[in-house]
Amino acid sequence: MTPATPTTPAPATIAVVDYGMGNRRSVEKALDHVGASARITRDHGELRAADGLVVPGVGAFPRAMANLRELGLDDVIAERAAQGIPVLGICLGMQLLFERSSERGGAEGLALLAGEVAALRPGAGKLPHIGWNLVSWRAESRLTGGLPETCAFYHVHSFVARPADEDDVLGMCQYGERFATAVARPPLYGVQFHPEKSSLHGLRLLENFASVCAPTGSRVAVRA
């Protein structure tokens, strides 16, 4: 087996999964900005060829899952994750990775991570939870390399994931209750906040994800 050359990594091609919802353009441009080659797509062939997937999302969980299923994207995402290809869910996209959500009557999710999605208990705060909020990392991860131990990210949401396995929790945030705002079970990653809207720290996180996705000798071996 030929080892990967660390000096000149090829830019990772990252497919931004297009299921008709969410700020796909913002995510695409932020990935481009950090040197990845991003493409908004719902084409199964393109999704199967990409080095990594981003599942974006703004909107309601049941409709998002219905759209994913209708386009056959749920199976493609699961297939790619099973092959070890990194998947990053952003905001609603993170929630979709879990088993189910109680939003608007409830719906089954992609069930790639154990746990459920439920309404955020904001205490005295207003819903949705909108704005910059402090995130503290709970574990080591390639996703958070180079980031301060605590730093602020931009959140917009009313629901939160409750991972069944504590080991999946990567970062915590507090708004009323403390909740998991970042999860990692490689190759699956999820962030409740919007890295594409979180200035330099958000860009750093996306750059880290792109480097997780970057093609390597071993990855090519897995794919072949």
Add this chain to the structure above:
Amino acid sequence: MHYRRLIPCLDVDGGRVVKGTKFISIRDAGDPVELACRYDAEGADELVFLDITATHEKRQTLVELARRTVNDVFVPFTIGGGIASVEDAQAVLDAGADKVSVNSAAVARPALLEELAEVFGSQCIVLAIDARRRQGSQWEVVVRGGRTATEREAVAWASEAVERGAGEILLTSIDRDGTHDGYDLELTSAIAGSVGVPVIASGGAGDAGHLVAGLRAGADAVLVASILHDGDHQIPELKRSIAAAGLPVRV
């Protein structure tokens, strides 16, 4: 820790940033996207673009601005100025804006707020109110950049708008706008105390003390324009002052 926000506002006319003193004398302060990038790098928490020219083919101008901004700006941004329909908002949001701000069109037809909130969610919908003080503690809503009075009272309008679906109020005192005398704190407090959504104080910021006073009056965020564009103040210094006053802010 939920942070208060400092939001630079870029008034855009013909693709260039301008800021009028009391909306009458206007001078050029640069390319909007270039300036927006600079403010992002300096620590702006969000950005607001208001297209202040009144034209009938405005949608394309707003869309173009959103398309250019999303390439280089990585904090949330709002675009407003002439958005009058779900279709207008859709075009601007699809192009990459995070929120739209509506003003005159909502005053003329308040049901617009319900339509926008239904399609996009309240978190995308900012209601801009331009208010002018009448006798005592009463403010009337004005439109068309302060040129036209309405019969609406500002506090009542804010409450109605939130019930209809506005997710945030961008509140500008026309009396203070461009004066550098500080926000109209009584107005800020009256509106912030009567609605359950965040209020962005606007109009009159001249120094860091004014920002602190606006936040203490109940604003969740403070809007600044000319004090930044003219180079009199810098974002890091303003945010350090807010933090030093004991208010949580991203530094």
